[in-house]
Amino acid sequence: MSLNSNTATAASGALANAGEPDRIDDNPAPKLKRSGLFKKSGATQESPLVNMVLTVVLSLGAIVMAAPLVWMVSTSLKTKDAVYSLPPQWIPDPWMWDTYARVFDDTYVLSGIKNSLIVAVTVTVVGTVFSSLAAFALAKMRLPGKNAIFIMLLSGMMVPFPTLMIPQFVLFSKLGWVDTLLPLIVPVILGNVIMIFFLRQYLHNVPDSLVEAAKIDGASYWKIFWTMIFPLIRPAVAAQFILWFMAVWNDYLAPIIYLNSPEKQTLQVVIANMNVQYATQRDYPLIMGASVVSVIPILIVFLIFQRQIIESIALTGSKT
């Protein structure tokens, strides 16, 4: 990314950009047809025949992509025995809606959802504030050595979690935090390097003069951040927030290290343990039902914020 943020065109472009996804925020219904990725489409002349063949190929591919998930839903609604029928049943007969009652009544799925929500919401909400404050300071404020600090933080991206998990585990077991949600929250709540990286990048498109003008008007940095910077970077924050939330929600390795009691486990650990426990009882509908339940909340979030998520992912590639 080039950094010519001082030119008037770049600045106004950035502000226009910053304003545009905002409009979507107010109207969260996904506008599928107008999705930004498809504004400029294809080559000048396209052969209809080729497009038809491609449509067929893409449809076959879509079946391969969707079939396992459809099968998961269908299995969850079958009887225990129908799971083993050959040829396989796609439409359950009879429909066992009861599976979902069992998922919520007889298993730890509900407490799993609660624990996952506690971890994911706390981490992402508080962590987003810390990350955006740091990004603001790194991009727009004066501090000797701040670039060294930024490089230092970035270096953390190079260290894989498995390398840190053993000493972190020892640290938290010394604190008596094993079998609580704290080890899943505390190390990550202090800020997300990826988010800092992207927000800092995004802020480079905001002209320095804006901040300087606010300073001359006597606004404190705290106030500048909340009244000016945060609203400006909100679209970028929203995109990163959703991606982070999904990552925390779907995490599995850290939770299985720390959580032993079933009622304290996060959803992913709960369903993984159910997979072991109920497979011996051949209760596949229950296992699949729990898996469906673990996928649904994120799926809904995705369908609502589809456009922001897709654009922020597209952005990920172009920013490198």
Added chain:
Amino acid sequence: METSAPTAETSVWSKEDRKASRKANAKLHRKEYGWAAAFMAAPVIGWVVFLLFPMAFSIYASFTNWNGIGNMTFIGLDNYTRLLQDQYFWKALYNTVFYMIGIPIGLALSLLLALALSRKIRGRTFFRTVYYIPVISSLAAIAILWQWAYNGDFGLVNQALALVGIEGPNWLADPVWAKPAIIIMTVWKGLGYSMLLYLAAVQAVPRSLYEAAALDGANGWKRFTKITWPMVRPVTFFLVVTNIIGGSMIFTEINIMTSTGGPSFSTASLVWYVWNQAFRNLSMGYATAMALVLGILVLIVTAIQFRMNAKNDFSID
């Protein structure tokens, strides 16, 4: 950006002048420094406490015999020599590298998908969504689903193969087919993500390039190799780097689908083996040494890739 007024003149100033101005700057901006430091404090504290400190501790622990609770006995390089002779370590490393066969396969498929979806095809938003749904689904749920789908007798995969007259293996119980089974699943799961990145890159290629090439009589293959492929190279680079880092940490699907490391240890990955040694066998010292080796390997591979990509004008800013 952080220097104030005297940027252009700095070079003509004497050393003392510069020192004095820096002092004046420090005084002028003391309040701003304070706020900036406060704003950066949380991630910096996190970096020190949860990254630097554990790293230092890891390095020390890797030279000890230690079960995580009792005393740490210093044993020098014993953990590292043990690692060199541990056939399970090598097997796990081999398996982890083997899984990366899925990376080029996934990238090729997703680029093809992106090229197809960049055309005016009816229902492409629908296709995009369908291909993307596995990406957002939780890996634990997907692993559970595929474990069942790979069941030799009743699984979806073998049912589908039977339709075309192929008798599928009992995937996850077969030392030959267990790794390909996991590769197929990871490709299926990751396809949508790479596809989206490629799609954005393909659509960012200026159309004038294709028009000019068409005027010069370049055929479709030429236009792909001379325009599209070079233009999407930064995305390819990004995906290769992140996929290798992610692939080196493969764990969830291994532990859920083959909780014992698979038939004759054929699916165990490095992280799975580290986790097993640390938290099941409580050989924390040894596990730490392996985890460090893993970290160093990832670092070296990433550094090599950045080196090779240096021509590509990559920069942080």
